Amino acid sequence: MDTQHTSGKRRLVIIGGGFGGLSLAKHIDKRRWDVRIIDRHNYHSFAPLFYQVAASELGPDSITFPLRREARRRRMRGCLFDMGEVRAVDVGRRVVVTDCEEVPYDAVVIAAGATNNFFGMDSLRDKVYTLKSVPEAIRCRNAALERLERAAFCTDPAMRRRLLTFVVVGGGPTGVEVAGALGEAKRYVVRRDYPRISPDEVRVVLCEGSDRLLRTMSGRSSADALRYLRELMVDVRLAKTMKSYEGSTVTFADGESIDTETVIWTAGISGSPLELRGTDVKAGPGGRFAIDEYCRLEGLDDVYAIGDIACHTDSRYPRGCPQLAQPAIQQGRALARNLNRPEHARPFSYRDKGSMATIGRNRAVVDMGRLHFGGWAAWMAWMLVHLVTLLGMRNKLAVLLNWTWSYFNHSTSLRMILKPAEKPDKHFKTE
Amino acid sequence: MDTQHTSGKRRLVIIGGGFGGLSLAKHIDKRRWDVRIIDRHNYHSFAPLFYQVAASELGPDSITFPLRREARRRRMRGCLFDMGEVRAVDVGRRVVVTDCEEVPYDAVVIAAGATNNFFGMDSLRDKVYTLKSVPEAIRCRNAALERLERAAFCTDPAMRRRLLTFVVVGGGPTGVEVAGALGEAKRYVVRRDYPRISPDEVRVVLCEGSDRLLRTMSGRSSADALRYLRELMVDVRLAKTMKSYEGSTVTFADGESIDTETVIWTAGISGSPLELRGTDVKAGPGGRFAIDEYCRLEGLDDVYAIGDIACHTDSRYPRGCPQLAQPAIQQGRALARNLNRPEHARPFSYRDKGSMATIGRNRAVVDMGRLHFGGWAAWMAWMLVHLVTLLGMRNKLAVLLNWTWSYFNHSTSLRMILKPAEKPDKHFKTE
Numbered sequence: 001m002d003t004q005h006t007s008g009k010r011r012l013v014i015i016g017g018g019f020g021g022l023s024l025a026k027h028i029d030k031r032r033w034d035v036r037i038i039d040r041h042n043y044h045s046f047a048p049l050f051y052q053v054a055a056s057e058l059g060p061d062s063i064t065f066p067l068r069r070e071a072r073r074r075r076m077r078g079c080l081f082d083m084g085e086v087r088a089v090d091v092g093r094r095v096v097v098t099d100c101e102e103v104p105y106d107a108v109v110i111a112a113g114a115t116n117n118f119f120g121m122d123s124l125r126d127k128v129y130t131l132k133s134v135p136e137a138i139r140c141r142n143a144a145l146e147r148l149e150r151a152a153f154c155t156d157p158a159m160r161r162r163l164l165t166f167v168v169v170g171g172g173p174t175g176v177e178v179a180g181a182l183g184e185a186k187r188y189v190v191r192r193d194y195p196r197i198s199p200d201e202v203r204v205v206l207c208e209g210s211d212r213l214l215r216t217m218s219g220r221s222s223a224d225a226l227r228y229l230r231e232l233m234v235d236v237r238l239a240k241t242m243k244s245y246e247g248s249t250v251t252f253a254d255g256e257s258i259d260t261e262t263v264i265w266t267a268g269i270s271g272s273p274l275e276l277r278g279t280d281v282k283a284g285p286g287g288r289f290a291i292d293e294y295c296r297l298e299g300l301d302d303v304y305a306i307g308d309i310a311c312h313t314d315s316r317y318p319r320g321c322p323q324l325a326q327p328a329i330q331q332g333r334a335l336a337r338n339l340n341r342p343e344h345a346r347p348f349s350y351r352d353k354g355s356m357a358t359i360g361r362n363r364a365v366v367d368m369g370r371l372h373f374g375g376w377a378a379w380m381a382w383m384l385v386h387l388v389t390l391l392g393m394r395n396k397l398a399v400l401l402n403w404t405w406s407y408f409n410h411s412t413s414l415r416m417i418l419k420p421a422e423k424p425d426k427h428f429k430t431e
Numbered sequence: 432m433d434t435q436h437t438s439g440k441r442r443l444v445i446i447g448g449g450f451g452g453l454s455l456a457k458h459i460d461k462r463r464w465d466v467r468i469i470d471r472h473n474y475h476s477f478a479p480l481f482y483q484v485a486a487s488e489l490g491p492d493s494i495t496f497p498l499r500r501e502a503r504r505r506r507m508r509g510c511l512f513d514m515g516e517v518r519a520v521d522v523g524r525r526v527v528v529t530d531c532e533e534v535p536y537d538a539v540v541i542a543a544g545a546t547n548n549f550f551g552m553d554s555l556r557d558k559v560y561t562l563k564s565v566p567e568a569i570r571c572r573n574a575a576l577e578r579l580e581r582a583a584f585c586t587d588p589a590m591r592r593r594l595l596t597f598v599v600v601g602g603g604p605t606g607v608e609v610a611g612a613l614g615e616a617k618r619y620v621v622r623r624d625y626p627r628i629s630p631d632e633v634r635v636v637l638c639e640g641s642d643r644l645l646r647t648m649s650g651r652s653s654a655d656a657l658r659y660l661r662e663l664m665v666d667v668r669l670a671k672t673m674k675s676y677e678g679s680t681v682t683f684a685d686g687e688s689i690d691t692e693t694v695i696w697t698a699g700i701s702g703s704p705l706e707l708r709g710t711d712v713k714a715g716p717g718g719r720f721a722i723d724e725y726c727r728l729e730g731l732d733d734v735y736a737i738g739d740i741a742c743h744t745d746s747r748y749p750r751g752c753p754q755l756a757q758p759a760i761q762q763g764r765a766l767a768r769n770l771n772r773p774e775h776a777r778p779f780s781y782r783d784k785g786s787m788a789t790i791g792r793n794r795a796v797v798d799m800g801r802l803h804f805g806g807w808a809a810w811m812a813w814m815l816v817h818l819v820t821l822l823g824m825r826n827k828l829a830v831l832l833n834w835t836w837s838y839f840n841h842s843t844s845l846r847m848i849l850k851p852a853e854k855p856d857k858h859f860k861t862e
Contacts, residue, residue, distance in 0.1 A: 042848050418474075421567045
């Protein structure tokens, strides 16, 4: 803390305005640090509800919040925001390189989150639908609705079957949640909105490579989730590994195949690609940067990582903390405390507050330590936790309005295929 | 009415689910007609509020409504909906040709609305931003926000000036409303959200070719609108005709030029392009089909047109009814009545209920016959009329929530650059 900058403050650059980055920005001492947050989007997005955007249950503007507005709040006052796509951190020159500018730092925190992992099957990237960002969720929603619109007047039986088959790959929380939402849509939405499609024609298949759903949760949660999904007529296939998706055919490792126009891939995540220049340090397995218990990148000065892109291993988590909102938030707070008072730095340790997943319209599973509960009570708990953690009072009200509305009439009025007009976009390089 | 179809009903195809198409579908007798609505979108959209989407004041899902849900309502029960881009009406074979299918008809109503008119300057199409559909409004919103994000750290003075100059071309209701919204944003949003941009740097220019704004309204409304816009620091230029937009420079007929990265074009509308096959009948001036007082296309049997794409002239409107929601709604109702009871067909006559435009956050102008009023009362009237005519209770509540929210804190939390992920889209040809 000796190299004071001219303003008397040191420059902290936070890459990413997600749960980790915002938690850090809130707790950092703005009298000691000049804080600048860089994100590729001009909004914070609430990842736990992406699947509801994909399922037309919420509009994208209910689960996003402008970072500039957030930066004006009391606890973040003084933070600057820049929109930009970070290309690299140049640790030799101590600058963050974006697509538009170079931002010098005294300390940098990589909180860039995670994206999809196709485990080497890179040709999947343009063929499957994914749920790791709001733009991906909007694309998935538009695709699902387009399939139904096309099927409505499709007379070729094979094509009609392909259009009405939705294959979800990956039985983690996102996969389970999106399959549940599609199961609900099959039961309630298709029956009412598409007179020329029989709900029985719609097929939702959920494939998981291991032998149970929600592998990171308790055995009881796995069993409950499986039961709830089957009640929603979702065709759950366990121990089923996808091998390829060519043309309109998904092929599994056991040789079975399914014809479908829509594959939703939730099977793997990987740290967002980010290059470090001027060092040999690289991201490790799963695209994650190894960090020590002070969130420092091993072997580098003043470079930190938190959240999904960071990998902190200890005896409880030999493969790193789970990639969820809670570890990111806790790491952000812990790192802020250490940067505020480096002379009293304390090692980080993740405190598991529990995990939950929702299945369909009024069921969920919750694990808290040894406690497990499911069904309607879990669903209420799930809703409450998500409403409370969602940023912005307007968003909370909008989500509550939509949820209440759809609870009573199974209809959210949000099934619009909305996209911006497709025309050339200008790209401005301003420096 | 002699050629009865096998079901005992005649097949009516309505092209377009806008104000005109829905009004017709509601009033048509479903016991006599099999009704099918075709629209390129799966939603009805509320055109009077497009400019609020462009100005980040409302989310696109608050002003759109799924047509399939609408088709389930009591007054429309029995109507079928198909999503498709209509390519042509083949009057010889009596089918409507879309990008996906061919739909036979006994009677067809062209209610396809209007799009932008560039008066021969077709190179403008990809360069300027427009507001004739929801996708165009989303694109305009994203562009305006991107300009501010880029300007925030742009150090090149000329580039910065271009990024912060917004030129609105056309002084009709849409031009006045979007310029007013940008003026508000300059005063309230930029000051608070963009600490590195001074509100004085932001320049909003509104150009109108004639010598007054809101040419179709009263002189008092024109004068009030001009005054309100000037109070919002909008640079209004009258008798100013745009000649070209090359590179980043708008040039006017009088030789003056303005450097800008953002031109919003509201200067002209034209009927949506639609080909008639098997006949010599073509769209006339402004892309509008000439119709008689029974909404029939002159010279054709069982082909009708209503709304913005139709042109019905009489002594009061020698150049056709104004292209607004009211004439479309009234024509839809009148045509339904005539199709229901052709033996008692009555000629259509437009009843002007008045017109209004809003300027900024709490001012509007209203003309009703000889009555004119402006200011806050007009703004309340404007809000009330728009809330009442907006489709869907959820939408009304969402819009009311947003308007109330932003009235009290000048912030709508909706300033997100939201787009679907850009990846190849599948196009299904199903027949």
